Amino acid sequence: MIAFNKYYNQFNILSISLVVISLFLLTFKGLNFGIDFKGGTLIELRSTDSKINVSSLRDNLNSMNLGDVSVKNFGNETDFLIKFEINNNKNIIEEIKSNLDKSFGNTFDFRRVENVGPKVSAELLKSGVIAIAVALTLMLIYIWIRFEWQFSLGAILALFHDVLVTLGLFSLLGLEINLSIIAAVLTIVGYSMNDTVVIFDRVRENLRKYSDIKIYDLTNISINETLSRTLITSITTLLALLSIFFFGGEILKGFSLAMIFGVIFGTYSSIYIANTVLVRLRVSQKTVLREDESS
Amino acid sequence: MLYFSKFRIISVILISLFFILIASSNLFKFENNLLNKKINLGLDLQGGSYLLLEIDNNPVIEQKIQNLSITIRNYFKDKNIRIKNLKILGQKLSFSVDENFKQTILDTFNDEESELNPYYPRFKSHQLDITEENNIFFVNYSTQGIVKLKTSSQDQALEIVRRRIDEIGTNEPNILKRGNDRILVELPGLDDPMRIKSLLGKTANLTFRFVTNNDQDSFGAEKLSYEDESEEDALVSKRIILSGDNLLDAQPRMDSETNETVVIFTLDRVGAKRFGKATSTGIGKQLAIVLDGKIISAPVIRDTIASGSGQISGGFTFQSATDLALLLRSGALPAPLNIIEERTVGPDLGQDSINAGMIALAIGFVLVIVFIFVKYKVFGLITNITLILNLFLLIGILTIFEATLTLPGIAGIILTVGMAVDANVLIFERIKEELKNEKNNLIAFDSGYTKSRTAILDANITTLLAAIILFFMGSGPIKGFSLTLGIGIFTTLFSVYFIARLLTVLYVYRNKEKEGLI
Numbered sequence: 033m034i035a036f037n038k039y040y041n042q043f044n045i046l047s048i049s050l051v052v053i054s055l056f057l058l059t060f061k062g063l064n065f066g067i068d069f070k071g072g073t074l075i076e077l078r079s080t081d082s083k084i085n086v087s088s089l090r091d092n093l094n095s096m097n098l099g100d101v102s103v104k105n106f107g108n109e110t111d112f113l114i115k116f117e118i119n120n121n122k123n124i125i126e127e128i129k130s131n132l133d134k135s136f137g138n139t140f141d142f143r144r145v146e147n148v149g150p151k152v153s154a155e156l157l158k159s160g161v162i163a164i165a166v167a168l169t170l171m172l173i174y175i176w177i178r179f180e181w182q183f184s185l186g187a188i189l190a191l192f193h194d195v196l197v198t199l200g201l202f203s204l205l206g207l208e209i210n211l212s213i214i215a216a217v218l219t220i221v222g223y224s225m226n227d228t229v230v231i232f233d234r235v236r237e238n239l240r241k242y243s244d245i246k247i248y249d250l251t252n253i254s255i256n257e258t259l260s261r262t263l264i265t266s267i268t269t270l271l272a273l274l275s276i277f278f279f280g281g282e283i284l285k286g287f288s289l290a291m292i293f294g295v296i297f298g299t300y301s302s303i304y305i306a307n308t309v310l311v312r313l314r315v316s317q318k319t320v321l322r323e324d325e326s327s
Numbered sequence: 328m329l330y331f332s333k334f335r336i337i338s339v340i341l342i343s344l345f346f347i348l349i350a351s352s353n354l355f356k357f358e359n360n361l362l363n364k365k366i367n368l369g370l371d372l373q374g375g376s377y378l379l380l381e382i383d384n385n386p387v388i389e390q391k392i393q394n395l396s397i398t399i400r401n402y403f404k405d406k407n408i409r410i411k412n413l414k415i416l417g418q419k420l421s422f423s424v425d426e427n428f429k430q431t432i433l434d435t436f437n438d439e440e441s442e443l444n445p446y447y448p449r450f451k452s453h454q455l456d457i458t459e460e461n462n463i464f465f466v467n468y469s470t471q472g473i474v475k476l477k478t479s480s481q482d483q484a485l486e487i488v489r490r491r492i493d494e495i496g497t498n499e500p501n502i503l504k505r506g507n508d509r510i511l512v513e514l515p516g517l518d519d520p521m522r523i524k525s526l527l528g529k530t531a532n533l534t535f536r537f538v539t540n541n542d543q544d545s546f547g548a549e550k551l552s553y554e555d556e557s558e559e560d561a562l563v564s565k566r567i568i569l570s571g572d573n574l575l576d577a578q579p580r581m582d583s584e585t586n587e588t589v590v591i592f593t594l595d596r597v598g599a600k601r602f603g604k605a606t607s608t609g610i611g612k613q614l615a616i617v618l619d620g621k622i623i624s625a626p627v628i629r630d631t632i633a634s635g636s637g638q639i640s641g642g643f644t645f646q647s648a649t650d651l652a653l654l655l656r657s658g659a660l661p662a663p664l665n666i667i668e669e670r671t672v673g674p675d676l677g678q679d680s681i682n683a684g685m686i687a688l689a690i691g692f693v694l695v696i697v698f699i700f701v702k703y704k705v706f707g708l709i710t711n712i713t714l715i716l717n718l719f720l721l722i723g724i725l726t727i728f729e730a731t732l733t734l735p736g737i738a739g740i741i742l743t744v745g746m747a748v749d750a751n752v753l754i755f756e757r758i759k760e761e762l763k764n765e766k767n768n769l770i771a772f773d774s775g776y777t778k779s780r781t782a783i784l785d786a787n788i789t790t791l792l793a794a795i796i797l798f799f800m801g802s803g804p805i806k807g808f809s810l811t812l813g814i815g816i817f818t819t820l821f822s823v824y825f826i827a828r829l830l831t832v833l834y835v836y837r838n839k840e841k842e843g844l845i
Binding site: 076122123125126141142143144145146147148149151152156159160162163166167170171174178211212214215218219221222223225226227229230233234237257258260261264265267268269270271272273274275276278279280281283284287288291 | 671691
């Protein structure tokens with residue numbers, strides 16, 4: 033049996049620091065919103081001429097007064113991703129196309145064009161935030177129906193921890209937040225909850241079974257009993273996600289990365305946040321039995 | 328618990344076979360109608376354009392307010408009430424009347440039977456709101472009036488957009504209303520969206536008006552510039568001789584005399600009559616052909632044209648003549664459309680995404696299968712068979728509903744593969760624990776299944792909640808992700824509790840006495 037409970041304090045301090053750092057990053061550094069939420073234009077180009085590089089492309093586009101243009105390689109040397117802010121010119125894509133053709137010859141294939149206006153991006157951001165808020169609320173309601181309040185608090189704190197730290201990491205690394213990241217965050221919410229609930233289920237079962245074991249040790253027993261399931265499921269999920277990350281193409285990279293972070297944090301928080309809340313709230317056999325009688 | 332009736336065994340086998348057959352109909356062609364279904368590929372996989380158009384209703388409202396000002400003046404003139412200081416203030420108009428008529432005005436506007444101001448009983452609201460301040464009346468559209476106006480211009484715009492897209496002949500376009508002032512257009516397989524974008528971006532409001540040289544024209548006149556900026560701006564009368572509504576047909580042609588591409592048009596009877604009259608009285612004058620506020624050309628009338636057909640020249644290329652003819656045939660939009668969101672994926676990127684998605688799915692699948700087999704041996708094999716059938720079930724259900732598969736949707740399938748083993752793992756781990764205190768294999772397996780059930784349900788319900796929210800809140804590709812993730816939960820539960828349990832039961836009965844079974 034691994035003594036997870038020996039490190040409850042240390043990891044609580046770590047988690048609190050991580051959350052504080054994340055909040056700090058989110059407030060002061062902010063998130064790198066993609067065009068879905070900020071508005072603007074994205075163009076994915078493939079060049080047949082391997083001599084064209086990011087800086088020659090950037091110089092060319094800068095001469096067009098597009099404002100803040102970002103140009104970078106996308107996946108490989110001949111693929112490029114161009115992004116610029118909202119532009120009121122309706123024919124901007126055509127103009128870029130003819131300008132590039134003029135400078136480099138007809139070597140570019142426009143593989144993807146996305147253009148999001150300011151109104152739409154504001155709406156997408158709003159509905160993304162609402163979706164996450166609704167998800168958290170529903171989870172809260174579900175867990176509140178299923179468990180005693182001490183358990184609910186533990187699960188919700190773990191959930192907030194996972195979402196905040198994942199977003200904090202995205203802020204730190206400057207990774208782009210787009211629609212698929214919202215999907216990833218929601219899936220993380222589901223996954224983290226699922227992991228916590230499995231351990232809690234066992235904690236409650238053990239609480240009914242043993243009256244003489246303190247919650248401090250009881251959580252540890254429960255974590256150990258469910259440990260191999262926790263690990264196996266995390267590993268298979270991570271195997272699937274790593275496969276998407278490495279082979280699923282550039283478009284899914286951000287999504288799978290967010291999910292990978294989320295699964296790791298989710299597994300960690302079920303053990304070191306959700307359970308420690310039970311310990312700190314001195315949950316005992318009475319907590320569960322009282323509930324059983326009243327229901 | 329650990330008992331399966333013959334009937335149940337056969338049902339499970341039949342259901343599995345059915346879904347394998349359905350799922351495989353994506354690869355083979357069946358004559359049968361039920362089997363001749365396929366999963367649709369989303370625009371991100373097959374390539375195509377997604378355009379969200381917003382109708383700019385402001386010009387419509389302003390136009391209506393202008394018309395209203397004339398209506399109000401005439402309406403009260405008939406009742407011997409003189410409207411004074413009538414002013415148009417954008418989307419509002421203001422006027423005043425003599426003190427003793429004030430109540431009559433208010434009564435007319437607030438009468439539920441009013442002809443001037445229609446009343447919508449369903450919404451308990453008039454079309455127009457009237458307010459009075461310092462003896463000045465202000466009239467503007469009420470909230471409901473605006474809604475009505477928006478819905479009707481959306482209906483018209485949708486029809487015109489559909490006609491224009493049909494004319495180009497794109498396959499299976501999807502044209503839908505969004506809210507009351509937006510139109511969503513999905514064009515699968517479209518390689519070059521620029522032409523469609525430029526066609527949808529034009530209102531195509533065509534008018535024939537005389538060029539005048541004095542702005543004292545009784546209808547008023549306005550200075551308009553030429554489309555190709557070839558000539559100086561010209562003063563054009565506001566009086567409309569003919570509009571696009573009078574057009575029956577328009578086609579691009581090559582003029583054999585001048586070797587120029589032109590658009591020939593045919594007018595309806597009313598149009599032909601008016602055109603004939605205008606060309607007979609206006610010989611020697613310039614008739615401007617105005618499209619969306621720009622002069623295309625302004626030929627001098629040489630002869631009376633009574634045939635009801637004519638031609639427009641304006642230095643067209645064959646492409647631009649074709650497009651103009653198309654716009655004229657399909658009619659004018661009630662209001663300008665703006666493209667507020669565009670997502671276009673080229674067909675080769677779509678194919679690359681499919682390939683990458685399939686490779687990721689295959690690799691993820693193999694990794695999970697190998698890992699589970701190494702970990703659980705015989706029971707790993709059972710889990711893996713379940714996993715494969717689970718995949719067939721998932722693809723089968725998507726096929727039956729002819730659902731749309733997107734790239735994030737493929738990610739959802741891969742994620743399902745990773746998470747689907749969770750239920751079996753929960754059961755097997757529980758059985759292992761039970762076997763520590765219970766020597767009877769059958770009892771241990773039975774209680775393993777029973778005791779793990781709440782945890783499995785909890786775990787799946789939480790993921791399902793997330794998937795449902797995503798489905799209703801998300802757009803396009805995200806919907807595809809939530810769909811596969813959500814359906815994946817149901818197929819997982821079915822395959823775990825029916826397929827995997829059946830296989831487990833068969834194996835355990837045969838090895839009742841064996842120790843260390845799992």
